[in-house]
Amino acid sequence: MKRVSSLFTHRDIAIGKFHRKPKKIRPSFSLLLLSLLCIILYSCEGETIDPDKAGRSLQLHAEIEGLKTRATHSSWENEDAIGVYMIKAGQPLNSSAISQNVKYVTAGSSTFKPADETEEIILPFDGSTVDFISYYPYRADINNFSFPIDLTDQSVQAGIDLMYSDNAKGFDSKNPNVRMQFTHQLSKIVLNIVHEQSIDLSELSVIISNAATRATFDLVSGNLSSALERGDIKVNIHSNGSVAEAILLPEPDLSGMNLWFVLDEEETEVYKFPLADVFEINAFESSTIYTYNVTLFTERIVAVTESNITAWIEGPSANVRTERTSETPPIIKGSKKKPFTVAEAQTNQGKTGVWVEGFIAGSTSGNSMNHFTPDVSEASNSNIVLADAPDETDTDKMIPVELGSGNIRAAVNLRENPDNLNKKVKIRGDLETYYRVPGLRDIKDYQWVGPEP
Template sequence: MKRNHLFLSSIIAFMLTSCFQDYPTPEHVKQYITVNAAIHAMQTRAFNTVWEKNDAIGIYMKKSNDKWSGAIQANNVKYITDGTSIFRVADTKKAINFPIDGSNASFVAYYPYKAALSDMKYPVDITDQSNLPDIDLLYSDNAEAVNSEQLNINLAFVHQLTKVILNIIPEDPLHDLSGLSAKITGVGTKATFSLDNGQLSSPTSTGNISFNVSADGRTAEAILLPMTSMKNKELIISIASNTFAFPLDKAINITSFEKSTQYTYNITLTKEALSVSQAIISDWIAAPSENIVIGKISTPETTGGTIDNPFTIKEALANQGKTDVWIKGFIVGYYSGSSYKSFVNNANSVTKASNIALAATPHETDSSRTFPVQLTTSTKATTAVKERLNLQVHPENLGKEIRIRGNLEPYFSTIGLKRTDMAIINGDTIPRK
């Protein structure tokens, strides 16, 4: 297979015919097995729609009425192609034969081939993204109750992992992006796939995955394990001394990575921020799209976060872990639930007095651009701040700019300010000294 970041398609049809050895067999099963592989809708092999020389698949066979456990009659037999649609057994001594008693047979197959498999367990390891076809797991289990009178056996292969593509465009089209790097943090890196039932295990290892980036820095691709939650996972892009980050759980429509699904983010790099103008989920499987903005992580000034030089919202996002720091922003609403996505951008019938939402502008309506601030009653100081700032008691605070002190910690599925014990609003310092 070409090593230029091309993948196999979601569906690959294989036609198997039978192959037997030269000892006497019943006449109704005395037929040779060959393998024809036709590649259909090869979206991920855009530069070549045929198999490459030495592409290999592994095939298992059992009697249809038996279970896989202890009843395997063809065990991980390797079939390869010379670059045409014909696949041949790699070792003629291991050619697959239908059951000699004429029983129906069932098949499972997978790509890419691995020689050493135990108990039909396929080890999945995506830590190395340098050769994407080597980790793009495909699986077929649709050929059941097949008999030797059927010369053609169609094996439909389906992607078992997730594909993510980043299309990166500089605001200045002449800007050089070579040397750009991209990674996704906190994701599964290893798992086990059961070939007998087609199930992928939960991750057995987690970490960061670096994308396979093109030489010009304008395209990045990765094969990932499916995931149901984006919590504590970030997309990070670095170019020269600039770093951009986006918490994946801030996405509105894309809340998970499903198997067999391709996610494409069209990203524009500007001087101040990384703007994802469009997020498309497509072939392999189509799904909703979404617009997001990824903020630039700047090196904070040593004097930032003080009462006289408070962090902006953007600076606060880049300084998680800082304690007793000041930030500034406009009160734009509050959160009715437990996530920033529950943002309410008004002060009508406020249901919660335990938090407020800040933003860089006084009329922000996009929840992904808001910054949650906790209001508590844990101490006298925090109680005074809560009583003066919460919108349930003071709806007139909506749209006002404040300065407030606290700790930058994970909050409402993003970064927020917690343990707030001092604030300034309308020139008044709370609590009053």
């Protein structure tokens, strides 16, 4: 900016020459003033100076109320993201907010930075004060300041652990260090499960029936809506079956809600436990973790030997026993017993560890579904394509399946097994984009439907 400085010096000299005998300002001098104004408004590189950038960058730190950690893990994790709104101090969150749903991320500490530097929040340069509202986990699809809640998929607990912060108020460019305190808005249960005879629980599934599955959270008021839907939730289970956990909507009354323990997919042993039977815990409150220590007895009785509220609230304990039931447990869509169809798999992308059933219609030999072929002589051994009907030719009604490597690939691929064409199969994996379209990846298991090829 040296050029600006030298021009101002020249102006001072000119004033010195003529102050004794003022003269009418000439047009050329007016042009000089105009040039000076242009220089001030532009940087030396020729870029327009944004007045907002004269303010200071937001220095953001986020903590969780109570433990200062997320319930699902012990700390923030790398790439955890929050959505941040900046509003004029004392004003409600609305469409006039200065900054709206800006994504900030962390490397694992309490310090958050903008995911995109071009969207960095700058505090007002005029010194006016602002407030902040934020939520976790970040979503790009926030409409009308309403956060959609869907608890039907519990496979990634952190992805549904809704938290909210509205404590950061009255900040300005002289005070840019903002500390947000987040509070959990949902409830969580943890089940510690053992069998009296120490039998293998690796195939155990746990279902909560008649639970609230969908709702919305208002970012303006910080309030949850009432349940929009109720249904069955498959609880997230650790690989050995000894620990299960679920994040749930707060419930004022647990009547009608049941825990189902199914030891295997053939349902040879089924246990049913009414949650309302624990007198000391008759509701699920927000920000609270409820722990149940469950023992499955040889007599096919479930005993909840202890239950208490931990992490944020010290709670009661109780001993509960319930007998084995002959009732049929709820069937979760996407389970082996009730797999997704191909059409359902297309609309349920993002769900993990689910079963999909369909006919092997062919494979794709290129890098997109445009290279789909039913010709087994041109088949790839790295993928197959499933459809809901045999001999389907419309690729819009198909999903590609990544076979990976190993025994499943060897048994299913069409290049080595041409007789598999048009055979019906169930495959378990993760529903996510493959070949730029809805697909099935990370295959974990399969089963032929009908006679094996």
